[in-house]
Amino acid sequence: MPRAVAINVAANTNQPGVRGPVFSDGSFEYVPIPEPEPTSRDVPTYADLGLSVELPNGADELPVHLDPEFAEYPCCERYTYGDPFGVKARPLLELDEDDYVFFYATLSTAEESERRVGESKHEWIAPDWGAYIIGQFRLAREPISGAEFAELGEGTQEVFANNAHLKREAFDAEVLLEGSKNGSGLYETAVPMSSSEAGAEANWVVTELSSDSGKGPWWRRPMKFGGDGVAEILGLREHRDSQ
Template identity: 60%
Template sequence: MRSVAINVAANTNEPGVRGPLFSDGSFEYVPIPEAEPTHTDATVPTYADLDLTTDVPEDYRSHPVHLDPEFAAYPGCDRYTYGDPNGVKAAPILDLAAGDYLLFYATLATDGDRPDWAPPEWGAFLIGQFRLARDPLTGEQYRELPADAEARAAFANNAHVKRDPFDARVLVHGDPDASGLYDTAVPLSDSSTGSQANAVVTALSADSGKGPWWRRPLRFEPDATDRVLTLDPADAARLSGR
């Protein structure tokens, strides 16, 4: 059972703000804006529809959002799906299989009251997971599915399926019994500064933690995956010796 963690959610480039980390370790998941055309019959919520506490720039309030990953309990979502057109992310995801985990991390703003394990200003944090209900599909495999295929129906609400044209290189469907947003974010950044990786990255993943590691996919082998799936924020901080 292996896992890959990938960067998702709003950032200072799109739409100009990060979702917040709160003093109790909870957070708000803020998706990025939708940057591509969508089918005319597709229902795509705007930032205003999500009723966020995050102060999204006014220019984006009426802008459609790119709801990817899709978490069933989140507004506008009904399943656990993820798609990606980027080869750097798609390649490690396609190495996974049913029963493996796709983990999601985001850079969150920590400029309010923050837990003592969180760095000042911002940091990278695990925010959710999918346990793969089936092997990932390539874009080509999805296109070849019959119109009435169960797998095609599973991805009907995915943001990349709603794009015109469809552009995902990989599609992932999460098991509803083992997928979801976390209640509490798990730090990947050291408590001293957001750009410094903690030992979840440097000791458990295959990444060196050098350079802009918070933009890269992070791979975890079976033993490390078992450890990561049971981490709480304090555990992650202790791994870093803090």
């Protein structure tokens, strides 16, 4: 059975100073972090993404670090992800082809005034903010280490040409992932990892299915899932999207 690693991604209160929103129907907006490094090629700005979230003053023209790349998202081409940090790269490099990567983000609960006509609030949405799985990859190939990437042929390297780490002046990824077209995608409805009482309180997805204890700042850490946990999360995604 496939295994998985869950990785924290996307905007937060440090970068760029606001989280993406989660709405009362469980839909959300994926907001990437700003690009902190010099780039050798043009990269999208927040203005290019057509976001509805209100960004800090002047942030619209900031370049974004659009990673993970979801094929259905603005300015993206494929399903790719890169990471320069060993704490995330190490567990990801243990995965195999057909394993999963779940991407989770901290999202701010939208105000009641933003509720859409006829929309009811799901009981599982945390007050103020919470952590939610927002997308997944089913790996099209084994993860590639940064050292291995330099030795690969042009055809394989081209798969990652639009990834944010390939656009930096200095390539810095410790791991690169490619998701398959079937089994990868940005979710329509978020899957909660926080309890409905408090964003900082982990729910059963974390405490019962993952390798994490749910203590301390669990929403910043990578988490491992065995086959049963992967099946549960895939089922949750299907259930949320059908509601």
